[in-house]
Amino acid sequence: MAPVGVTTLANSFDDFEAFKAFPMSSGNNPRSAQLTLVTKAPDDSRKANGGLIWSKLMARAQDGDRQAYRTLLQDMTPYLRSLAARCFKQPGDIEDAVQDVLLTIHMVRHAYDPKRPFGPWLVAIANRRIIDRLRRETRHKAHEIALSREHETFPDPMTNLKEAPEEAALNEAIERLPAEQRQAVRLLKLKELSLKEAALVSGRSIAALKVSTHRAIKSLRSILKHQSE
């Protein structure tokens, strides 16, 4: 992470009571040691009362002050990123979660009461969105299958050497078919066209294509059987 980000992070860490609920110094976070080292941040003006400053910025943003809103969103982004980084490993996922939280804050910004502390409000929203994303991710993963090595090597011809002799035999057998049957097999089975498409391409009727395919499969079976004997 860039030094600027770390500094801002350190600022906001000191500001919030909310961190009592989510202690960064827990042993399972490898970054906590690095973060606690940055104790002296160059910009100390916000450190004393950062939560209050964010609260004021939000109050001004609610009144339509765009500059205050920009400052607030930019200031809170590294902090949100740190919250998201506890639950997501991929940088893309972290950024998605941060953007989700920013959008939510934008949509519910009228629900913030400037008399109440800003930190717990922000942390509650961020956690809710992050948990929702985690749930969705888990649901998605339940329907996914990890790619195995077989899947990965499949398209590369060099990785399919084992199947090459059989393929060659099949190609040879197809070459030996009568022209009509050969065309039907190529269009329908090798190129995997639909009957309609194959009829358009070949200019033959669907019924003729069906008959040719049926005959071709029959002939291929006998040719290949003959070869293996």
Place this chain on the structure above:
Amino acid sequence: MTVTNTPDLIETLVECATPVRRLRPPLMRAGLWLAFAALILVLVAIAHGLRSDLAIQMQRPLFLVGMMAALATGILAAIASFQISLPDSSRWWLLLPVPPLALWVSTIGYGCLTDWVSIGPDGVHMDEALRCLATLLMTSVPLSIAILLMLRYAALLRPTEVCVTGGLAVAAMTAFALSLLHDLDATIMILVWNLAVAALIAGLASLFGRSMLTWIAMRFTPTAR
């Protein structure tokens, strides 16, 4: 989404940052909803007329306790749902309507135990039941729409909790209206209606509340446009 990069997103959000009107305190908003509920109740009562035997029924402690418990459940569930809709409020607010709810349910249960024998062969009249259904819809539909609109921003924050408490508030208010307006022949009818209404509305709220809330939030959130 067309924006992929966080600084760009911030710029877009800043451009859309029109002034917003802050929400009033949750208690005041719950009060507004309850005032609306009272208005609906008065209108339905004017249209339909109070039940003829209300004075007699009022002297029955079981009826009175049950009705008041339903009213209290409605009021406290409304307060709870407005409180819980704020992201930084405590989850303990969920427990607020539990005591009157327990009392209400126990009066229903007690009534079932003592009065179930009283249904005679002519105990159930379909026309009265249909008028009950009309009252039920006239009360619960506007109240549900109002609370969904008022709490639409909670769709992104705590949809389930808000739907449960909001649904309970609507159900309790509707049951209160039913017991105030309809004289059903058998006491069991009121009890069944009470239970059925509560189960129906709470069930609908938990099934569709979340998606309804999201749907309404997408269309009526001023900042989302």
